[in-house]
Amino acid sequence: MxxxxxxxxxxxxxxxxxxxxxxxxxxxxxxxxxxxxxxSSIECTMGPHTVLTAAEERTQMADTNVTYRLWTDLI
Incomplete structure (x- = not known):
């Protein structure tokens, strides 16, 4: 809940x-x-519908974070 x-x-x-x-x-x-x-109902949320599922977002954010760390280590 x-x-x-x-x-x-x-x-x-x-x-x-x-x-x-x-x-x-x-x-x-x-x-x-x-x-x-x-x-408004409890299920009602503000803003547009999500494009990615929660799993896709976690994967994409993990990949982005790794790329960012690699890039900042080069600087």
Whole structure:
């Protein structure tokens, strides 16, 4: 379960308020509010869809980091 899901569940069950959940889970209070009030679903994310899968991104970033290290060693 994600931090956002935990925060929303805590607020909905009245075990904590928006501010406390925001601080505890390190999330914007407005995000928690929007999810609890139903303005946007928990699955809804901001920005464009991702192009790479998580595995592809890890591989590509690892390759980039190796290339960068090799290049900076030459300088």
């Amino acid at each position: 994600t931090a956002l899901e935990n925060a929303v569940r805590a607020v909905k069950s009245n075990s904590m308020g928006y501010l406390k959940a925001s601080r505890l889970y390190n999330l914007p209070r407005s995000t928690i509010f929007d999810k609890v009030q139903g303005h």
